[in-house]
Amino acid sequence: MSWIVIQQSVPVFAQAFWLTLKLSFYGIIGAIILGLIASFLRYFKVPVLRQISAVYTEVSRNTPLLIQLFFIYYAFPEIGIKMSATAAGISGLIFLGGSYMAEAIFGGLKGVAKIQVESGLAIGLSRWQLARYVVFPQGLTLSVPAIAANVIFLIKETSIFTVIAIPELTNTALDQIGLYYHTDESLFVLVIAYAIILIPLSLILTWLERRARRGAFGN
């Protein structure tokens, strides 16, 4: 392992680092929005749309991201939907992440104590008021640790974008190995780069979980 090689590859990896962050950011924001929509459809028991959201959740959770990406990037153009690799990557991440976020959010909504709902009904809140003032504020707070866990999961999944040649971290490392045979150095920088992103997030997650548990004891 040579430090000079590592130093020289830092600018290339820095670019890939930001791209990974950028793709993760768009994917995660999109996934949270999709997850909110899907879980609200389920919560309010909206006819038809609820079933569609249930089917979507099952399909998305029970298939690998890699084949979802292949389908979006290689099969969609054959039925007339063409998009760039980056757009396909973000779409894939949103498609995958949406269902995980929906489960996390719905899990939180379900976790709200029954007595809270009953009390709300007893003081004459409407269904919408109950959701707006009682269930969502508590439920969304309860779902924060699960959402944070999904954020980590989705950032890791961006490594799969390498299969559609998006120059994110993993793709860049493989590229460096292919071009210069600097295998050890490239893999070393790759692991460090993921560690820089994920270790702080994982510490935040542990902290959130601990807080959520303490919050639950207060009930």
Next chain:
Amino acid sequence: MHSGISILFAGQNFSRLLGGLWISAKISIVSLVIGIALGILLGALRTVKNPILRVILRLYLEFFRIVPTVVLLFLFYYILPKNFNVNLNAQAVAMLVFALWVGAEMSDIVRGALISVPQHQCEAGIAIGLNGPQLFRYVLLPQAIGLMIPATINLMTRVIKTTSLLLLISVMDVINIGQQIIEANRQTHPDGAFWVYGLIFILYFLLCYPLSAWARHLERQQDNNA
């Protein structure tokens, strides 16, 4: 010009795809069996009050949690032969990586289940004179196992889904064979990608959906009993 779907049934294509799926399934099964056994051992060790052991096992878990599986595969695929002179074929590398990864995840599931067995159960066991291994075998494990099962089934579906990455270290899995079929039929079936990737999509769903439905059913049962 053929109608698209015929690409799946031309020649040996369908049985080749199923053959590729079998390789993925085989790697999943072997790594799950080894990984679950490893995870039960490590999970039990993580409940032992030894600070050094705890730190080591925690680092092992965090390493396999933080590094994406794609990167783990490449790490072992490139570094074992180059720096340790261990030449495994791609399938064996995949089994090794998956087994170590399952072991790490499983250790956390097992630890979580063991520490949720009420304290007084242990105390009662000690009171009737059970030693450490007996306590584990007859008191802790039987009560913890029910709690572990749904999470373990979910871990199985994760392993099956992760086998889609085998393509990256050139294992002849279902996706790799699918790509070959699409390339070989580019002339006669320009829309081959739609049907082949569509079929693989469905095959993965058919493998994973029953498992995750089963896990959810068990979880719901436990919630009702609680």
